[in-house]
Amino acid sequence: MEEVLVIRCLDILNNIFAFNHLDNCNRISRFLENVVYINNLTETKNLIILNEFINKNKKIFIEIDPAYLFNSAISNKIFVDLPKLDKHLKILINNKNSFLLMNFMREQLPHDEYIIPLLYTLQKYPELKNRILYITNLDINDELTRVSNLIGLSADGLICYNFNYFELDCYFNNIENNVTRSSNKEKLFLSLNTKPEKPNRLNMALYLNKYNLFNEGYFSLRKSYKYDASEAKQSIFDDLVDQFYSFSKKWDNLVIRQDLDEINNHIDRKGTWSGYPYPIELYNKSYISIIAETHFKFNRSVFLTEKTYRTIFYEHPFIMLGPPNSLTALRSLGYITFAPIINEEYDVEESDYKRLCSGLENLINNKKQIIERYNELLDISKHNKNILIKNSQKSISSIKNIFKGLR
Numbered sequence: 001m002e003e004v005l006v007i008r009c010l011d012i013l014n015n016i017f018a019f020n021h022l023d024n025c026n027r028i029s030r031f032l033e034n035v036v037y038i039n040n041l042t043e044t045k046n047l048i049i050l051n052e053f054i055n056k057n058k059k060i061f062i063e064i065d066p067a068y069l070f071n072s073a074i075s076n077k078i079f080v081d082l083p084k085l086d087k088h089l090k091i092l093i094n095n096k097n098s099f100l101l102m103n104f105m106r107e108q109l110p111h112d113e114y115i116i117p118l119l120y121t122l123q124k125y126p127e128l129k130n131r132i133l134y135i136t137n138l139d140i141n142d143e144l145t146r147v148s149n150l151i152g153l154s155a156d157g158l159i160c161y162n163f164n165y166f167e168l169d170c171y172f173n174n175i176e177n178n179v180t181r182s183s184n185k186e187k188l189f190l191s192l193n194t195k196p197e198k199p200n201r202l203n204m205a206l207y208l209n210k211y212n213l214f215n216e217g218y219f220s221l222r223k224s225y226k227y228d229a230s231e232a233k234q235s236i237f238d239d240l241v242d243q244f245y246s247f248s249k250k251w252d253n254l255v256i257r258q259d260l261d262e263i264n265n266h267i268d269r270k271g272t273w274s275g276y277p278y279p280i281e282l283y284n285k286s287y288i289s290i291i292a293e294t295h296f297k298f299n300r301s302v303f304l305t306e307k308t309y310r311t312i313f314y315e316h317p318f319i320m321l322g323p324p325n326s327l328t329a330l331r332s333l334g335y336i337t338f339a340p341i342i343n344e345e346y347d348v349e350e351s352d353y354k355r356l357c358s359g360l361e362n363l364i365n366n367k368k369q370i371i372e373r374y375n376e377l378l379d380i381s382k383h384n385k386n387i388l389i390k391n392s393q394k395s396i397s398s399i400k401n402i403f404k405g406l407r
Helices: 044-055 083-094 112-124 141-151 165-174 199-210 229-235 238-253 280-284 306-313 326-331 352-360 367-372 374-405
Strands: 004-008 035-038 060-064 098-104 132-136 158-162 187-192 217-220 286-292 318-321
Touching: 004 044, 035 044, 044 060, 060 083, 083 098, 098 112, 112 132, 112 141, 112 158, 141 158, 165 306, 165 374, 187 280, 187 367, 199 217, 199 229, 199 238, 199 286, 199 352, 217 286, 280 286, 286 306, 286 367, 286 374, 306 318, 306 374, 318 326, 318 352, 367 374
Parallel strands: 004 035, 004 060, 060 098, 098 132, 132 158, 187 217, 187 286, 286 318
Antiparallel strands: none
């Protein structure tokens, strides 16, 4: 692919998100080849690079994550005109081979306050029609139509693409990692968690406490000191409330600590993991993962994140604690799940409490099967890793073709 220039607009980012903006994380451009990055338009050396690309008629992208530019807690119209972007947008207006690239790759659902400014930008700068790309995790055409009708502005000229970002992100972060195998299993399960305010995670901990299962697995959950009994009770299922007091006394010890520098640099001060890298040796030492996904409640949409895909990449069988039909959604992508060795009837259960309990009952009722038929589970897991690689490579090829075909 021909060399492309990507401008990352640090000079206009004055909010709390700016410190993350140097990272390639969440950027669709990182899946491209031959990318030259410049981080602002205030330095002479960057302006020289910019002019070289303009003179050679090479593609230029101004890449912005709207979550950095527009604070999601503020949907004021003061953000709508993109006043701080004017000098950047003029580059696009004056150079027909330039594009505005808006990433919204972390969350699953689009936010109105991220779409509205783009529609106002199209109104203010009609020259940018078909040169604003909005990249998301899912098809937002219906959402775009709704927002367009809501504010009375056309979305014609805003180009939307969706990719399975978390699948891609897992591939990008792990493809060079070798998966090693060991028959020396020390624990039945592995569950690495951060935010305790997610109801599946705290209630899972209480369930494990109730049935004395902590010794059966590697488990981590970030301690939240604001979670006193009265506050926590708001998200605890009634049948598990009586477990909170005894669990809270153990909570400080539910931290998995490692000495590896590359892991320690990516854990919070309570010893839990988020994203990559992750402690792959614990996957080797356990039979099955419990994935407590970001979304769980019945009324939330299925949202598969790095928690799921890194488990798949490491060829680990799993129990999924997500909204109903989470496994169904995964199978629609070509993956295979683990029934009948794992009882997966929980996946269609609409009661959040029953879904959590029936999923975790596998640790009690199906423990023998999980251990004795582990090789069968492993064969499925190897298939799933191949599907992840195949899906990701196909997505990356599509991304390159889209960027290559822009005119």
